[in-house]
Amino acid sequence: KQEVTQIPAALSVPEGENLVLNCSFTDSAIYNLQWFRQDPGKGLTSLLLIQSSQREQTSGRLNASLDKSSGRSTLYIAASQPGDSATYLCAVIYNNNDMRFGAGTRLTVKP
Amino acid sequence: GAVVSQHPSRVICKSGTSVKIECRSLDFQATTMFWYRQFPKQSLMLMATSNEGSKATYEQGVEKDKFLINHASLTLSTLTVTSAHPEDSSFYICSAASTGRGNYGYTFGSGTRLTVV
Numbered sequence: 001k002q003e004v005t006q007i008p009a010a011l012s013v014p015e016g017e018n019l020v021l022n023c024s025f026t027d028s029a030i031y032n033l034q035w036f037r038q039d040p041g042k043g044l045t046s047l048l049l050i051q052s053s054q055r056e057q058t059s060g061r062l063n064a065s066l067d068k069s070s071g072r073s074t075l076y077i078a079a080s081q082p083g084d085s086a087t088y089l090c091a092v093i094y095n096n097n098d099m100r101f102g103a104g105t106r107l108t109v110k111p
Numbered sequence: 112g113a114v115v116s117q118h119p120s121r122v123i124c125k126s127g128t129s130v131k132i133e134c135r136s137l138d139f140q141a142t143t144m145f146w147y148r149q150f151p152k153q154s155l156m157l158m159a160t161s162n163e164g165s166k167a168t169y170e171q172g173v174e175k176d177k178f179l180i181n182h183a184s185l186t187l188s189t190l191t192v193t194s195a196h197p198e199d200s201s202f203y204i205c206s207a208a209s210t211g212r213g214n215y216g217y218t219f220g221s222g223t224r225l226t227v228v
Contacts, residue, residue, distance in 0.1 A: 034216045041224060043117070043204055044155075049216035089154065091217070099145065099206075099217065103154040 002027045004092050006102035014110050021075040021105045023090030028068050035064050035075050036089040080109045113139050115207050117220025124195055124227055132190045132223045134205035140185035141207035149202040161188045195227045
């Protein structure tokens with residue numbers, strides 16, 4: 001069964017902190033992995049895409065890593081800001097084209 | 112970059128009526144589109160995979176006759192919620208990839224908040 005788990009479910013940090021969001025998946029036959037951001041009542045915004053052959057991707061203050069062998073990905077957010085407050089979703093795209101989402105991590109960055 | 116336009120963004124309908132949600136890929140052709148629903152504070156659940164020119168593939172537990180999907184062109188897929196009931200109230204989101212294997216990731220529409228009263 002292809003399951004995607006995100007830990008923690010919720011996280012509250014003061015502004016300026018660096019933080020790590022975790023995503024684990026049970027099936028290592030992934031095609032790629034994508035991190036999204038979702039604001040309340042809104043659609044999804046793609047943050048980073050990591051191909052299965054890659055180990056990490058960076059965009060601004062965001063860095064995502066991928067370890068297929070251990071079935072893990074992390075999203076690192078540096079110098080967090082209140083505007084980073086949102087739900088972060090990890091999505092795994094498998095070789096059979098199935099896409100599975102984690103339940104998300106609700107991040108609150110306090111000013 | 113790839114853009115997927117979804118509308119309406121919000122709709123309120125009476126119980127028993129039908130609602131159509133459109134999803135368009137604006138600058139790329141999408142042979143496959145995906146429809147998700149999301150309940151409050153929960154993750155997205157795949158409802159069906161829509162393939163251009165053929166019947167949609169529904170996930171287990173999703174009523175085909177209730178959630179009608181049409182993918183008549185390479186840039187447009189529609190989801191019609193028929194005979195809507197309050198329990199159908201949810202957030203519906205579509206997604207598409209510019210390549211069949213999602214080589215460059217998936218792009219999502221902005222979502223439709225459906226409220227059935």
